[in-house]
Amino acid sequence: MSALRALDPGVTAGVGPGSATAATSGPPGGPALTSGNLFHPISAEDEEQQPTEIESLCMNCYGNGMTRLLLTKIPFFKEIIVSSFSCEHCGWSNTEIQSAGRIQEQGVRYTLSVRVPEDMNREVVKTDCATARIPELDFEIPAFSQKGALTTVEGLISRAISGLEQDQPARRAKGETMAEKIDEFIAKLKQLKRVDSPFTFIIDDPSGNSFVENPYAPRKDDALVITHYIRTPQQGDMLGLKIEEPEEKSTDPVEDLRNEVLQFSTNCPECNAPATTNMKLVQIPHFKEVIIMATNCENCGHRTNEVKSGGAVEPLGTRITLQITDPSDMTRDILKSETCSVEIPELEFELGMGALGGKFTTLEGLLKDICDLVTRNPFTLGDSSNPDRTEKLEEFNQKLDEIIEGRMKAHFILDDPAGNSYLQNVYAPEEDPEMKVERYKRTFDQNEELGLNDMKTEGYEMELASRR
DSSP states (O other), X not given: OHHHHHHOXXXXXXXXXXXXXXXXXXXXXXXHHHOGGGXXXXXXTOTTOOOEEEEEEOTTXXXXXXXXXXXXXXXXXXXXXXXXXXXXXXXXXXXXXXXXXXXXXXXXXXXXXXXXXXXXXXXXXXXXXXXXXXXXXXXXXXXXXXXXXXXXXXXXXXXHHHHHHTTHHHHHHTTOHHHHHHHHHHHHHHXXXXXXXXXXXEEEETTSOOEEOOTTTTSOOTTEEEEEXXXXXHHHHHXXXXXOOOOOOOSOHHHHHHTOOEEEEEEOTTXXXXXXXXXXXXXXXXXXXXXXXXXXXXXXXXXXXXXXXXSOOOSSEEEEEEEEOSGGXXXXXXXXXXXXXXXXXGGTEEEOTTTTOSXXXXXXXXXXXXXXXXXXXXXXXXXXXXXXXXXXXXXXXXXXXXXXXXXXXXXXXXXXXXSOOEEOOTTTXXXXXXXXXXXXXXXXXXXXXXXXXXXXXXXXXXXXXXXX
């Protein structure tokens, strides 16, 4: 709120004059609104942050007043223009905020769970096209009913109280029963200001230019949920935008799968509570299509993801050998199928096929999963463990950490008889000097494990006909 105090110490929220808007318009794309050095973060200690003063017409007494403009930016948000008008002749004053950027590609909805009095001090930017709601009271401030404001949650509620109290004397003089109902509602709003009980505060802005402060930024705020959404045609018309007609849906069912996230019900593997699994067909560059499935349990918070091959078993097996020489190798994408085994010769370590399931992650993520898998082995913990085994486990974890941190060079080997595993080539489409990819013919035992020896894909129609 320091930006508002720099403009007008007596004003905390309100509406601004149209003359201030006209004064800031200028030629399209001009430096007044696009030059980054004109916008300074909100700070009361910044001596260089001085408003620009423009003489303007007072719409109350039609005398000459003063409009003050301040170009500022809100941390972790965007640039805005704060304008304040005051008239020395009649004392009328008001303020307004305008976004200094364009309308965003998506609308935004901020849902704040107000639990403690400190939440009332959160800074709020509400544009004129935003809707503010408090579901517990069935209370709503419609779009375009107020001008944009830079205030706090408490400021918005106080502004609503002032608006409701404005015509109460006239209602009481007429003996209207509506006055009593409004008094009861005002009392409820005042209780919200004291945060006697938790409530929900929602700002829904189709333009995407409203904002609710996260005091813990850049960390996540558990009390604040930010949702971006695609505007409806009605919201686009309200903003004066032409919404492009949606493209005709593809009649190809495979193409629909590529563009859609499928969901199906399942049970959580940890707490057995009902959960939802999301499934998506994804194309990996320079490789093939895979199916990624992710499950998130809202009951216990357990999360898991699994990868399935989206194609057939390859004619040849694949063996990928990567020489880890730099910490940047940890960021390589990796797809480990269920039929893939992992080897690290320097640690004399081998992970058989089927362990950890299918995963699409980074090399660092897979190594950490391996570390967790080894550490959580029940035979290495508690009464089942012995000192020698525990020491070897600690030594293994230390060496694995050294590999992850880039302090130890090692070879990382993926061996997949089905040929459905992948390790990112950062030099693609050129060859990677640190990575070697070998194709080999599967043995009889490997085909047996994959169930290929008894699989017949040619001439089975004649065989079935003869049996009949």
